Amino acid sequence: MTDQREVAIVRWPDQSSSAEDGLAGLLTAYHLRTEAEKGEAVADVHGLPEHYQAEILAPRTVFVDDAVLLALSGDTVVGCLVVTAPTGGRSEIKRLWTDPAFRGRGIASGLLGAALAHTAESGVSGLRLSVWKWRTGAIALYERLGFVITESWDERDQLICMERAV
Known part of the structure; x- marks a missing residue:
């Protein structure tokens, strides 16, 4: 499991360029x-x-109505997940990605837990x-x-395609 002192899950923390650059890097890799x-x-x-280029180059515009969750190790963005704005009582998880150097630390599970709490x-x-x-x-984690x-x-x-009740 992730040491929460090491990695924090936050919702699009601020207008800082480092968070946006980190997200762009993860989306590019994804x-x-x-x-x-x-x-x-x-x-x-x-x-x-x-449409993928737009996500990378202008994530604040593309995801304006969505919840963008970031996993941070210090000031470094090491994981991301997008929860779309609700439509018909449901939201969708998109772009779950963890920096390969940080895998195996429970970051994806933490992001998914935060997404479930948010929804x-x-x-x-x-x-x-x-x-x-x-x-x-990923399928095993979702299950x-x-x-x-x-x-x-x-x-x-x-x-x-997968789903679950909240």
């Missing part, structure tokens, strides 16, 4: 890795689809997410936290 895993590797941010406080009744089928470790595989709302091949 999207580049995902594209490579799908067999569509690109060299840098400019090779990503425009409960927001009056959301359900939380959903999608995950690529080859990310078996441990009560998410179950459900009928897909996304037509992309190899994408698993």
Whole structure:
């Protein structure tokens, strides 16, 4: 489990450029890795689809209505997760990512716990997410936290959709 003195989970802490730069770095790593895993590797941010580039270059604009949760080790952003604004009583988890150098410390679990607490406080009744089928470790984590595989709302091949009540 994560030593909470070492890593803190916060909601988009301030307007600091270091937090925004850290989030941009994690989102870049997330999207580049995902594209490579799908067999569509690109060299840098400019090779990503425009909507992913926008997340990286202007996260405060793209996620303006969403809750952005960050895991901080000191002033360094080491993990992130986005909880979308509620629609129809449900929110969605997106962009869960931990810096590989910080994996195995419970950061993803901490971010998910914070997301569950946030959605409960927001009056959301359900939380959903999608995950690529080859990310078996993530799927196991989601299942441990009560998410179950459900009928897909996304037509992309190899994408698993999961949900749980809050």
